[in-house]
């Protein structure tokens with residue numbers, strides 16, 4: 504099995520080109536099913552989740568070609584059915600977008616339950632409620648569910664909470680539905696906006712994406728064309744944090760600085776300095792970090808996907824920090840791992856109380872999800888000695904080449920193969936801190 508090995512890292516210096524957004528790519532790839540002509544997407548990252556989508560596309564008959572320049576062309580004209588392999592659908596989170604994207608054309612979609620990072624509870628009731636309002640009927644089975652609709656009709660949908668997944672899924676279903684759909688309490692995330700922009704480029708009639716009310720007038724068909732996915736703001740945010748942990752200056756290029764507003768504001772409070780340009784951001788360490796409080800919230804608030812890497816940074820900031828997770832109250836699988844490295848963190852409900860500035864020591868630790876992996880890579884840069892991280896497959900769901908990028912900045916990081924039993928034993932006996 505693969506592990507990531509890290510040694511304490513001196514100042515980082517250099518720049519990293521940020522890959523296309525995972526979460527946007529997952530929506531865009533599924534959205535292509537709505538078109539009646541080929542679509543070419545630029546910037547889609549070569550990551551595990553995307554490879555699964557290409558597999559699913561292949562199964563249902565949508566030809567996909569990855570060109571030498573990295574672009575992907577998808578041809579929805581040859582889709583034969585909407586019976587999605589259960590296991591493939593359950594191996595990542597956003598498989599539910601195939602429901603919204605295939606329902607109008609096929610009248611019935613059969614699919615496995617969404618997988619993805621395990622935060623104990625990730626309900627899909629808002630997807631169900633929204634699609635039902637448009638005329639869909641759901642049936643739930645042990646390992647899959649089916650969604651049927653003889654006809655999809657526009658509806659007025661009030662979400663009970665802000666959800667990017669349900670906003671995008673209902674938007675996809677509404678594009679070819681009859682009449683007008685209004686999504687109220689919609690998510691404003693850049694990934695929602697990116698999806699709406701692409702669909703409009705191909706002939707959809709969506710207005711208001713990026714606000715909390717999205718209106719979609721159903722159209723009869725969509726054409727194809729070309730679209731470039733937005734950059735991954737979550738990966739960019741984690742690289743900016745690495746300058747705070749290891750020192751030095753890190754530039755992220757090919758980004759949209761506006762998408763990182765709340766992250767930059769929080770990192771400035773903590774003591775980093777920033778230079779913002781049109782498409783790049785440089786984070787400078789000032790050598791001084793301050794404790795802070797943070798509460799995650801939906802865009803434009805501080806993203807839950809940045810909570811875990813931020814926690815690593817706060818563990819190194821002297822003083823008491825308080826991190827409250829409002830989106831996934833149990834998203835703390837990184838905390839026991841940070842404790843194994845000597846971090847002083849107490850968890851009470853959905854809040855982590857951090858006494859920062861204690862020395863960290865390398866250890867064997869396990870990344871249970873993508874951002875726990877980011878968090879542990881950052882912590883490993885600050886820890887004395889060697890840190891070995893298992894669960895690399897989770898990191899690979901989101902990052903094209905995290906190791907290469909951190910190495911290019913000067914981090915002491917490598918991918919190594921070890922015997923699985925050896926890793927398990929090391930994780931079991933590691934020097935667990937009280």
Ligand SMILES: CC(=O)N[C@H]1[C@@H](OP(=O)(O)OP(=O)(O)OC[C@H]2O[C@@H](n3ccc(=O)[nH]c3=O)[C@H](O)[C@@H]2O)O[C@H](CO)[C@@H](O)[C@@H]1O
Nearest residue numbers: 526596597625626627628629630665666667668669808830
């Ligand atoms: C593939 C993808 O894009 N994943 C992202 C997406 O996940 P995902 O789309 O699953 O997350 P949502 O934005 O839908 O979830 C936001 C909140 O709404 C709740 N909720 C959501 C749907 C629903 O039907 N019922 C319900 O209660 C969730 O439990 C959560 O508390 O947004 C999350 C929140 O920014 C990010 O952490 C994930 O990286």
Ligand SMILES: C=C(OP(=O)(O)O)C(=O)O
Nearest residue numbers: 596597619620808873874
């Ligand atoms: C939670 C995440 O991903 P997913 O929703 O795909 O599990 C993430 O990217 O941090």
